[in-house]
Amino acid sequence: MDFIGVTGYRGWEWKGSLAIQMLEAGPEIIESLPQGETRIPRQNLHSEVLALLRAAIMENQFKPKERLNERLLCERFGISRTPLREAFKVLASEGLLTLLPNRGAVVTSLSIKDFEATLAVMAHLETMIGEQAAINSDAQTIATIRAWHHQMFAHFLRREMAPYFELNQKIHLSLAAATGNGVLVSLYTSLNTRILRYRYQANLQPERWQAAVEEHEDILSALILRDGSRLGILLRQHLLNKGAAIKAGLEGADQPV
Amino acid sequence: MDFIGVTGYRGWEWKGSLAIQMLEAGPEIIESLPQGETRIPRQNLHSEVLALLRAAIMENQFKPKERLNERLLCERFGISRTPLREAFKVLASEGLLTLLPNRGAVVTSLSIKDFEATLAVMAHLETMIGEQAAINSDAQTIATIRAWHHQMFAHFLRREMAPYFELNQKIHLSLAAATGNGVLVSLYTSLNTRILRYRYQANLQPERWQAAVEEHEDILSALILRDGSRLGILLRQHLLNKGAAIKAGLEGADQPV
DNA sequence: ATAATGAATTTTGAATGCAATATGAACGAA
DNA sequence: TTCGTTCATATTGCATTCAAAATTCATTAT
CATH class of the missing domain: 1.10.10.10 (Winged helix-like DNA-binding domain superfamily/Winged helix DNA-binding domain)
Incomplete structure (x- = not known):
């Protein structure tokens, strides 16, 4: 021991x-x-x-x-x-x-099919998160997410990958938590864990990082405006873009995704 | 042993x-x-x-x-x-x-809040199931579901609760499976299991049974017509109606849902 | 040289044993 | 009585043990 x-x-x-x-x-x-x-x-x-x-x-x-x-x-x-x-x-x-x-x-080794199936379900969950978080999040939560967003942006400018990634995760989890739906948080986290593995081994392009940051700007503004349907659409698209980037980053590698 | x-x-x-x-x-x-x-x-x-x-x-x-x-x-x-x-x-x-x-x-004892949270997530999953099943199910699957539907209807007419319920579950699970998305099936089943417990102890009204059968008629026709968006809406509403009936059937009972 | 066989070793699956913790009854004091 | 205390019992958490299965590796036959 x-x-x-x-x-x-x-x-x-x-x-x-x-x-x-x-x-x-x-x-x-x-x-x-x-x-x-x-x-x-x-x-x-x-x-x-x-x-x-x-x-x-x-x-x-x-x-x-x-x-x-x-x-x-x-x-x-x-x-x-x-x-x-x-x-x-x-x-x-x-x-x-x-x-x-x-x-x-x-x-467990995700096949491409499994990866896409997970992504498809998560896309729906992201839409739900966007719609619900815009309605249910309180001012304090939004302020926190806003602060994290700016810290994350600073890390992006300095190309500090690890702390950027950590704040990114915090923001997405907080959005899920802001829905007030514990079941949603739990499922989202579980699915996220499964696909996150592949993010670690994918070679992501610098352009994708830039694009992701821009998407986060839009996400934050939709949250502040409490525009639920827009936030849902943005989160969904953000996820799908990330998924596509991961798949592309794994092409050629010998990984089985 | x-x-x-x-x-x-x-x-x-x-x-x-x-x-x-x-x-x-x-x-x-x-x-x-x-x-x-x-x-x-x-x-x-x-x-x-x-x-x-x-x-x-x-x-x-x-x-x-x-x-x-x-x-x-x-x-x-x-x-x-x-x-x-x-x-x-x-x-x-x-x-x-x-x-x-x-x-x-x-x-685990679900609070009303947990119950509603589960229902809200399942509602989104049902929408997804409807949309995807209409696209992806093959003729054989539809024929099977159609046959089960008619058997189920016969049980309804004879007021045979247990076999009705069993076929009902088979139909809903088959619709989920027809999406071809294993992740979706797995999550749907898991959430369904949590909710189903309370269905057993709820005193459901006969009117609800009648209404559920009618909803199933619509569901089947949308499936046959492969009208995905309608099927999604119908499945979602069917679930929400069931949830409302369960909640109503538990009122007054000492259960903590 | 290669494939097949079988014994030795490793690894897994499940039962048992043991220490730590919780439960509940008996008892005594307020 | 009601509350708190003490001690016996029951239950849980984890380690250990034992049996079954898989893996490895040497040996033999082709």
Whole structure:
């Protein structure tokens, strides 16, 4: 038990809400194992290792079709196979892993068809997010998103990819959260996680980055004007453009998307 | 090991696709433990008990907020706690169970807000299903749905609730499948399962049944005419009407929807 | 050299065991 | 009685163990 562990928290429900975790706690939740009084609420090994594996798959630390060896992962995390296998089952139900009976777990490899199917569903969810967020978001949320937008723009100007990307994710998740529809947030996050993996390995063109920033300008203005139908259309198109760019960026590579 | 068990199958992937299970294999998969040559492909204890629990929760054998005792369920299924607990984790990620750390699993109880949030997302998915199914379904699928529709109508005339309901589900799932979008099918099935629980305990009015049948007539005709936008609108409205009826049928009852 | 066979090793699936936590009853004080 | 305290029991979380299956690798036959 050298990497994760630390138990001892009460009154903490877990509903499997990956989305809320991502919103409330950034990746820093993993590194900081606080020693003092104020500890971050922790759950159990299963959900900790679940979050770690989910992040690792998303960040492409495990490649598609790669087989995950239970023993090695147990050693890496310093846990036994029981919580690891529990996490495997959940990741399989989320579509990130594929379980081969008696032959272990492999990272799910999206076919082009799967990728497009996911994109098509997400396009509808984006439309819904746009329509609902424009209606339901409060002034505070809009102000926050506006601030993030400007920070993100500054990172774009300095060509700082990682922090740009992080703010970008925050903005899209906040828009989903602004709908006030928890089910929507949860589905959106889950689908987003699946396709985000491929974003990491796609070679995106500089032009696409420029275009994305411009699209974000329009998105922000539609949000401020609370023009729901326009926001929905813009978010939908933004997603479809991103999807097309990822597909193009994977052409020629040996990835199976 | 008196209830489920029976291992020994190769070359069978499991992607957690609840939807495909529901379409391909009815509930009879559970009863028939074939002895002879032609066995139904089985997976592992975890996924078998997962399907059983999911069905049990959906059929309201476990009431919302009811606590599930691991030991009792293990005895009932004749298995150990390991696969049961794996199933718990997956059911929690599907939103059917809520895990209380160190205090076990309870059946998730949807608040009115959750119910409406789920309905709102499903409404969008229904629209998408209508639009896509009208385009993508082949003649064979339409013929099958048409036949099921007429069988269903016969059950309605004889007021045979259970077989009516079963065909009704088959029709809606087939429409989703007809889109050719596996992601859509999977999400639709998952959300549908959450909602369906409450349908079992709602006291639906006879008028609603009549109205639902009439809506299905329109749905079928739009499908045959391949009028996608109309089919989408009809499916969406059909769902919203059903949701309203369920909510009305739960009023006064002590359920927390 | 290649393909096929079979034993040794590794890996997975599931049951069991053990420590930590929660639950509930018995008891005593206000 | 009602509330709080203590202790026994039950339940959960996780590690370990055992059995079944797959994989590897050496050996043999073609």
